[in-house]
Amino acid sequence: MDRIPILRMGKFLLVTIQIDLYDRLATNLESDLVNMVNKTEARGVLIDISALSIVDSFMGRILGNIGSMSKIMDAETVVVGMQPAVAITLIELGLELKGVHTALNVEKGMELLKEKIGSSEEEPDADEDSID
Amino acid sequence: MKTDITKMLQKKRKQILEDWMTNQLEDEGLREDLMSNEELREQSNELLDALLKALTAENVADAQSEDFEMVHEILSGISISRARQGFSPRETGIFVFSLKDALLKNLQSDLKDDPAALVDAIIQINKLMDNLGVVTFETFIKGREEVILRQTDEITEISTPVIRVWDGILALPIIGTLDSARTQVVMENLLQEIVASGSTIAILDISGVPAVDSLVAQHLIKTVAATRLMGAECIISGIRPEIAQTVVHLGIDLSTIVTKASLASALKYAFTMLKLEVKKVQNKAAL
Numbered sequence: 001m002d003r004i005p006i007l008r009m010g011k012f013l014l015v016t017i018q019i020d021l022y023d024r025l026a027t028n029l030e031s032d033l034v035n036m037v038n039k040t041e042a043r044g045v046l047i048d049i050s051a052l053s054i055v056d057s058f059m060g061r062i063l064g065n066i067g068s069m070s071k072i073m074d075a076e077t078v079v080v081g082m083q084p085a086v087a088i089t090l091i092e093l094g095l096e097l098k099g100v101h102t103a104l105n106v107e108k109g110m111e112l113l114k115e116k117i118g119s120s121e122e123e124p125d126a127d128e129d130s131i132d
Numbered sequence: 133m134k135t136d137i138t139k140m141l142q143k144k145r146k147q148i149l150e151d152w153m154t155n156q157l158e159d160e161g162l163r164e165d166l167m168s169n170e171e172l173r174e175q176s177n178e179l180l181d182a183l184l185k186a187l188t189a190e191n192v193a194d195a196q197s198e199d200f201e202m203v204h205e206i207l208s209g210i211s212i213s214r215a216r217q218g219f220s221p222r223e224t225g226i227f228v229f230s231l232k233d234a235l236l237k238n239l240q241s242d243l244k245d246d247p248a249a250l251v252d253a254i255i256q257i258n259k260l261m262d263n264l265g266v267v268t269f270e271t272f273i274k275g276r277e278e279v280i281l282r283q284t285d286e287i288t289e290i291s292t293p294v295i296r297v298w299d300g301i302l303a304l305p306i307i308g309t310l311d312s313a314r315t316q317v318v319m320e321n322l323l324q325e326i327v328a329s330g331s332t333i334a335i336l337d338i339s340g341v342p343a344v345d346s347l348v349a350q351h352l353i354k355t356v357a358a359t360r361l362m363g364a365e366c367i368i369s370g371i372r373p374e375i376a377q378t379v380v381h382l383g384i385d386l387s388t389i390v391t392k393a394s395l396a397s398a399l400k401y402a403f404t405m406l407k408l409e410v411k412k413v414q415n416k417a418a419l
Contacts, residue, residue, distance in 0.1 A: 080363060084323030087361040088316075091354050102363035104330055109363070 012044040026062045044113040050081025060095035067100035076116045080109035151234035208271040215275030232261035294325040302331045307340030315351035333402045339370030349384040369398035
């Protein structure tokens with residue numbers, strides 16, 4: 001059974017979707033991701049969908065759900081690398097992905113996440129790091 | 133009897149051409165500025181030649197006959213080229229109908245003594261020439277429509293340029309009415325350019341949009357939302373006072389979108405977002 005790997009990178013979780021998502025895969029990703037956020041106490045989730053060329057309303061909703069779920073578990077979600085065609089489709093479907101941040105590419109997405117997390121708890125982390 | 137007409141006309145070809153030319157040159161609507169008399173004579177000669185050649189005793193009563201294909205072709209060519217040159221429909225019409233006058237005049241003088249045959253001949257020639265007139269108009273309008281279509285294509289092509297005004301800032305001036313089809317083009321161009329250039333801010337300038345109604349506003353909101361999904365911020369600039377009035381009167385909510393009065397202030401805002409600063413250089417000589 002296929003699964004989308006979730007990578008941990010410091011306080012963040014990285015998900016790169018390389019294949020077209022079918023419904024079962026998407027729901028699995030949703031539950032896996034929420035479990036991972038809980039287990040690792042991640043503060044941010046970065047989802048790269050640059051390889052995704054087809055979306056439907058279900059996929060759009062899953063992305064929105066992941067954002068909302070992470071939010072109430074105190075993690076920010078950034079979706080990066082959306083294709084123009086995908087963006088247009090989502091807008092035509094009336095899905096604006098509220099509660100999810102977006103960035104052009106992974107680099108900018110990481111910056112955005114650091115900015116979001118950094119503003120809430122920068123000092124204690126920085127101190128810990130210097131002690132280590 | 134019928135052979136008489138066609139033979140007669142063929143024999144008097146020269147006279148008909150002269151009469152036709154006189155008719156055309158006498159007309160007030162003659163456009164010497166668009167076409168010289170020599171050129172006009174050449175066109176007339178060519179058409180008359182083809183017509184008289186195609187004309188036989190059998191087909192003179194049948195305007196739809198295939199024998200006239202050549203005539204139709206020549207006429208279509210003339211008519212389309214006239215449409216492109218800017219002749220009015222009236223001027224194009226007179227070209228054909230003055231030929232009818234010339235033909236009838238010659239028939240009249242030849243068949244003076246036989247009124248019955250004259251009426252017969254006139255009816256036939258009338259039918260034939262009316263048909264040619266219809267062909268002329270059909271192709272004339274087709275030519276005009278082609279011109280219009282080409283212009284429409286040109287307008288859609290030139291009207292949606294995406295400009296890189298700064299590293300990371302795109303500007304898209306929209307000129308003309310925004311309908312669904314154009315919004316689609318604008319949106320696709322913008323999103324593709326955002327990906328290609330890696331820009332984080334897009335400025336939509338609508339100072340060239342004549343009117344904003346709820347539909348246009350809907351299109352704008354969609355475009356802004358799509359840019360946001362891509363991970364870029366979208367600013368709408370060029371909100372003229374009239375546009376602001378209509379938007380508020382229609383109850384359109386633009387509060388979720390960053391709007392600026394001019395492109396300059398939008399650019400300023402974009403600089404602030406990118407933490408850029410524009411400074412005036414101190415002139416050393418003055419110090």
